Amino acid sequence: MGEYAPINGSIDLPDSKSPSLILTNPTSEERLETWNLNSVNWGTALPLPDYIERERYLTTVPLARDGGITHWVLVDRDLPPNDRPILASCESLRKPILVSKDGVITEGITHGIGSVFSQPKFRGMGYASRMLKELAPVLKTWQVDPDTPGHETCPFSILYSDIGTKYYAKFGWATFPSTHFAFPPSDSSSRPDVRPLTYHDIPALCTLDEQNLRKELATAAKDGKTHVALIPNHDCMQWHHKREDFVTTKIFGKSPTIKGAITGEPGSLIWAIWTRAFYGPLVPKSGNTFHILRLVIEDETNSEENAQKLKGILQFAQAEAKEWRLNEVDVWNPSETLKKLVDRTGVENKYVVRDAESIASLMWYGEGSTEDINWFANEKFGWC
Numbered sequence: 001m002g003e004y005a006p007i008n009g010s011i012d013l014p015d016s017k018s019p020s021l022i023l024t025n026p027t028s029e030e031r032l033e034t035w036n037l038n039s040v041n042w043g044t045a046l047p048l049p050d051y052i053e054r055e056r057y058l059t060t061v062p063l064a065r066d067g068g069i070t071h072w073v074l075v076d077r078d079l080p081p082n083d084r085p086i087l088a089s090c091e092s093l094r095k096p097i098l099v100s101k102d103g104v105i106t107e108g109i110t111h112g113i114g115s116v117f118s119q120p121k122f123r124g125m126g127y128a129s130r131m132l133k134e135l136a137p138v139l140k141t142w143q144v145d146p147d148t149p150g151h152e153t154c155p156f157s158i159l160y161s162d163i164g165t166k167y168y169a170k171f172g173w174a175t176f177p178s179t180h181f182a183f184p185p186s187d188s189s190s191r192p193d194v195r196p197l198t199y200h201d202i203p204a205l206c207t208l209d210e211q212n213l214r215k216e217l218a219t220a221a222k223d224g225k226t227h228v229a230l231i232p233n234h235d236c237m238q239w240h241h242k243r244e245d246f247v248t249t250k251i252f253g254k255s256p257t258i259k260g261a262i263t264g265e266p267g268s269l270i271w272a273i274w275t276r277a278f279y280g281p282l283v284p285k286s287g288n289t290f291h292i293l294r295l296v297i298e299d300e301t302n303s304e305e306n307a308q309k310l311k312g313i314l315q316f317a318q319a320e321a322k323e324w325r326l327n328e329v330d331v332w333n334p335s336e337t338l339k340k341l342v343d344r345t346g347v348e349n350k351y352v353v354r355d356a357e358s359i360a361s362l363m364w365y366g367e368g369s370t371e372d373i374n375w376f377a378n379e380k381f382g383w384c
């Protein structure tokens, strides 16, 4: 499907600046073709039919269904659907956000761009660049609706670059701090004060988290900066967990029921919600990772009590990582207090400043420049 007729032995391809190229949505057959093509990059933890099944399944979970996910392709407008080469492809996933400016909070949506892809034979010809240049302004109004509460505005779009800090910045997605702690998997005995979190516990904790986040944003420094955050809500967590359940069921024949851990009393709780991510076979070089999606320290002070609570959560995570054969436990973008607390726990760790993979990037559509944006709670739960 979708091969241009060879002319003089070579394929006649349009210039990436040609007006005949358009950004559009693929047919379901074309979407299947993109999954088949990009499986080489993102499907290596599973056999191909399982990867395709996973991608299809992930369009049906709450965050993605009913238009939550949109698939995009760059194609020639003069060629018929299902018979045109897919020059580049990607997807966008709609997520709820909060923006705080001078203490006033507004709700909105963002679109997280993922799976940016161009098939090897079309690379280096500017097609992915053309697609991204077209997509950037489209997302500003995509699914924005003044009559749908929470969907009145899309003040920014995001992505997580796996190809360094420069490529997407060229188009206006500015890079943001992208650091993490990595803790090794290890055996550890369970502590009675640290309780596991299961599916049942997640919705109420997400609601509490959002309430606290709104307060934090409302009182964030009125320094002329705009503070933004993706809402760490249940749908976002569930998207990761459904993916995790699908993949672990294929690999291990079972899925993990423990989705996080919590300790402490109301007002001084510490909890982590996590997911197990498999990028390839169960060998270290696959980089399979136990990701803390969101770490909440309700009373964020550098105290010995908090250090002991945190230690319990981290050790729980390390033991789970070992059980599920993951390489490391990662916690993204730790705050200054969290850094000090980790230090106090004495738990072995590596602090990583990423410059190649999962670089958090944001394009600001509002007034002012991206330099005036402070991205709050920039943790793994926002990744797509």
Ligand SMILES: CC(C)(COP(=O)(O)OP(=O)(O)OC[C@H]1O[C@@H](n2cnc3c(N)ncnc32)[C@H](O)[C@@H]1OP(=O)(O)O)[C@@H](O)C(=O)NCCC(=O)NCCS
Residues within 6 Å of the ligand: 041, 088, 115, 116, 117, 118, 119, 122, 123, 124, 125, 126, 127, 128, 129, 130, 160, 161, 162, 163, 164, 167
């Ligand atoms: C990344 C990708 C989409 C680029 O597609 P493309 O159509 O070749 O891109 P363009 O022709 O528009 O741009 C080419 C530029 O991308 C850069 N680029 C491509 N792959 C890159 C990589 N892995 N790291 C850094 N830069 C890269 C090229 O160096 C080139 O830079 P230049 O314009 O300064 O010469 C394509 O290489 C691909 O599908 N890769 C595999 C999947 C992937 O890694 N996607 C990105 C996920 S964040």
